[in-house]
Amino acid sequence: MYKAGLIGVTGYTGMELARILAVHPHIELTHATSRQESGKKIEDLYPFLRSYKIGSVVISDYNAEELARHCDLIFLAVPHGTAMASAGELYAKAKESGKSLKLIDLSADFRIKDPAVFEKWYQIPHSQPQLLQKAVYGLFDIYEEEIKKADLIANPGCYPTASILGLYPALKNGIIRNDIIIDAKSGTSGAGRKAQTATLFCEVHDNFRPYSIGGKHRHTPEIEQELYLAAGKEIFVSFNPHLLPIDRGILNTIYAPLAADISAEEIHAVYTEFYKNAPFVRVLPLGQLPETRYVRGSLFCDIAVTVDKRTKKLLITSAIDNLARGASMQAAANANLCLGLPLAAGINAAPVCP
């Protein structure tokens, strides 16, 4: 059993990681940290984990030395800025004790390769540029080999995961022109577990709303960075998120002009070929469309391609579970890979539907 630490257990991504690791056959959570909940058992914070071994882990304050000495692997589930600082400390402490350490960062801190772009969008300077260079973007469908060798993995954002997987084959194969609109919809767990009026039940339930539209959302540069790598040229997207009254799930409807006269069947063949070795991307048969419930609680990204012949556009619809594939289960998959375990170890449960 590998020993894992989890820095920041109180948010939804921390909660989901605890849930996944509760039954992981090869990774055991031995350390969980939180300032507010220090001293509590995990089962007191998360009663649904009572009776699992993980439930009796006592939450502690963050202590870099302790974590670096005891853990083979650490998940960082803390806000951006905090994550990069912790990463620096943890590697320093690990080095002192001559220990190798794998870090999976669920924040945005190591996703943007260019520190200037990071600083522009996140409004803080990057304090760990040398680590940034080492970090591998943890989209395992694309970067599996790099992840296997990585020490530091930048776990992708939820919206970027669904956006990039949806667009990659089309851009790689020159199917669409560079005028991309992503109309994204996310479940409310994506907004975090912090107490705030805006995400109270009565503010979200039986409601639907856009937010941060028109080029303001921080996932924009992350998406554009990876699409640049797919297309081999600079790509601009109009990324526009909305808040869904559901717990889990992202569904993106992506619009782009077709670059040439190409049929839906041909595009479908391109996608199927591109993802033939990606067990957790399901390219749906033509005519079927993704639904968030079909991926709930799972690592799947479901993708459909649809051609609007009247307006000569490609419509790509992609769905993930924002907490699972969009955060913690993807982190566990990345942990599996960088520890030399099978990709699906402990995370192959079927989607929970209904």
Added chain:
Amino acid sequence: MYKAGLIGVTGYTGMELARILAVHPHIELTHATSRQESGKKIEDLYPFLRSYKIGSVVISDYNAEELARHCDLIFLAVPHGTAMASAGELYAKAKESGKSLKLIDLSADFRIKDPAVFEKWYQIPHSQPQLLQKAVYGLFDIYEEEIKKADLIANPGCYPTASILGLYPALKNGIIRNDIIIDAKSGTSGAGRKAQTATLFCEVHDNFRPYSIGGKHRHTPEIEQELYLAAGKEIFVSFNPHLLPIDRGILNTIYAPLAADISAEEIHAVYTEFYKNAPFVRVLPLGQLPETRYVRGSLFCDIAVTVDKRTKKLLITSAIDNLARGASMQAAANANLCLGLPLAAGINAAPVCP
């Protein structure tokens, strides 16, 4: 009190009309028809209307002669095809008895001016072309004067209402180019009250999904017809609907390339001016965005304009209550106008939030 009939009381639009008319100061529902529920009182079908006078109205079988003789106004809340046939009969019977009759048709039968376009999208021929010519499209924000004089009103579709109101000022004023995407999301009452597995609670709740995307939805030609009138030239839209796990509400996110270098402030001024005499369109201050809860149970259409400077697009977000503004309350507003009543009579209740 004007006497009103309601043909097709069992669907959600019929239910909503009954709810509205229960407290209308000038229109009294005297006749309600349904094949399946004939013989029941309205309060037995809809227990929430118990203790209102409307509750004791006995539902009857459809009888054109009876309806035409007794009613000043009839709402048709039946499927397309059936509606046009009934309209033909009702006018014939009214003529026989020398009576004037106002019809508000909530189906699609009289919305599309061109019978060939209607036939292409609805797959049935139009049996009442002479009535079609008389019909007025019931978007009262645009056609108030025509509606006041009309006998037959084609009540707009739910998606078209939110789409047309959102796009009209921009097209009228040449602000955008003709490459329009409408990413539409609707509450489940829009799918009707028919027993079917696809709209069972457990198939919709905690789920989100696209449907009929890529140019397949029948509201496309209705939207394009009215936008043509706004723009003075043919307009094509890529209209793509999604199903929300909410009861009521449509929110459209509309994308179009800016035709020129124009600021958000200027566009906002254009919209404000255009709707200055439209009491039920609320152009939101820049920076605010519509939410479905803010229009729930009301006649309002809330509209926001947002400019995505990075991609030079105009984003228009518009929200309505699909049952109220998108169907039955709009029908009641049209009834008010064509009967010579004030637009807002009986339908000025504030949105129900939360």
Added chain:
Amino acid sequence: MYKAGLIGVTGYTGMELARILAVHPHIELTHATSRQESGKKIEDLYPFLRSYKIGSVVISDYNAEELARHCDLIFLAVPHGTAMASAGELYAKAKESGKSLKLIDLSADFRIKDPAVFEKWYQIPHSQPQLLQKAVYGLFDIYEEEIKKADLIANPGCYPTASILGLYPALKNGIIRNDIIIDAKSGTSGAGRKAQTATLFCEVHDNFRPYSIGGKHRHTPEIEQELYLAAGKEIFVSFNPHLLPIDRGILNTIYAPLAADISAEEIHAVYTEFYKNAPFVRVLPLGQLPETRYVRGSLFCDIAVTVDKRTKKLLITSAIDNLARGASMQAAANANLCLGLPLAAGINAAPVCP
């Protein structure tokens, strides 16, 4: 138009009062107070009220003198303890300026007649015992005449409203024995609009849970006080609330042993007779059961009686909208009565279903 003030506009009861007063024909909200939101317009806090006159009312800090001088009527929508202090101040200021003033208190401060009982359950002493004596319990179905003459009205709690109306006729007529269980379920708006993790969307949605069961909930003494008056003897109830993943609505399932061999039909007749002059209590026909949606947004309390012959129990199910009948619309009804207006003025909208 009577001029009304609203102290505490930021909670859900304040929001609902603003919504109701937005279209009230005889009461105009002229003053609204809030510490946090002072300086904002109501339409900025509650965008759904934009375009109503009330929307442009500027929220101010609490100022007893100003309020007492300008308002005919003041709603107190602040926490217990704060409410009684304000009431004392407002009456003092009104007296100074020789003005009569009606107060409707939505908190618990004036509901419990016995200050010792109040202190036991609310853990604070009662600072206004002389006002407590003047206060009338605002359950207008029972106390209409007293309310018409009252200056200070203790607006009933949400659970008590549904509980007392459900039990009153049975206790008044000696139908049941004194071993009453109230299994109560409330929508989440009852938990307030304060930012807290426990009522975040993802903690409530797709979930159901009991809370404060086993005699701990503060509505217990309020219910028992009124049931004592109904029965003419001390009554003890086991009151046990649960949290529903809905916005609005309370449904109580009340269990009591039958005192004698009496049929459902006889009990139904007793209830029908008791409420024959109560337009907002609907005693359902035998065999029908209440649902929260059937009273949503309305002043109705729906009540059904069911006899469990196997176990010789009376089951009373009662439903209200906790925000409307259980708080703000009941407050508006009480305001109507004490101002000499018709009970239903401005609050007769039909329930919003779906």
Added chain:
Amino acid sequence: MYKAGLIGVTGYTGMELARILAVHPHIELTHATSRQESGKKIEDLYPFLRSYKIGSVVISDYNAEELARHCDLIFLAVPHGTAMASAGELYAKAKESGKSLKLIDLSADFRIKDPAVFEKWYQIPHSQPQLLQKAVYGLFDIYEEEIKKADLIANPGCYPTASILGLYPALKNGIIRNDIIIDAKSGTSGAGRKAQTATLFCEVHDNFRPYSIGGKHRHTPEIEQELYLAAGKEIFVSFNPHLLPIDRGILNTIYAPLAADISAEEIHAVYTEFYKNAPFVRVLPLGQLPETRYVRGSLFCDIAVTVDKRTKKLLITSAIDNLARGASMQAAANANLCLGLPLAAGINAAPVCP
């Protein structure tokens, strides 16, 4: 790998069984039957199972001979009446081919030991009395040894599972008197996947309602049968169900008078002792209460005991996932036991929260 058949794949219990067996390490679904969906693949009916081996199983018509010859184990997920007839046929065919066969019946057909009681509540005679005698009630926390040796297992009802587990220790130990009220609340998946207006999204969402209260629900005799065995004397319960706007989950609030002056601590100790060897019953620490989300997608039954000192009652709150513990996952657990597999094989996933 054991080979399993599933008769009746189209309902929610069939769907959930398919989901569970998709990843079961020792049981493979090889046959699935349905009249309406015959010829389809499981992944076409349930797209969330695409890419699992089970997804490509072709649904066939029911053929007793084929099923009995190829399957080691068959799950019956068909309505009562149909299930007993199939069971008779399947055993006859198995006998012909000299094959042993395990049957897990998810219907009510083999739960009620007394055919007269069955007939009274289900309104049909029992056609297989000899099988009824052999059948073991599949509540494995109580009957584990019997289940291990059984060929025919009557899988418990959803409400009975939560009710019986909640009451068993109290009745076994004489803690409560025989005046029991079960106020039960269930998620909508319990109402089945049949197309009907009453369970459409817009009829259930944002709503809560009682149904079949007052001694009418068919789970009553099943609960009383098992409680008789616990108490050693006849027990009557007033069982009263309600419909929750959630997908999965049952929460029962159970009321009974305390038989003696006993503390919450003592009762808690009794429960803890009683379930010390039951890994899927979690007796919560005093002060904690169950929530449906904490057991979602799992085999757990969470139980809390609370004493209402004012009214001298024991309150037992118990929660399960009605589809998992209340039906299909309990069926899989029973399959594990009667096949000689570990109880938790393939079904130990942690609850899905949120």
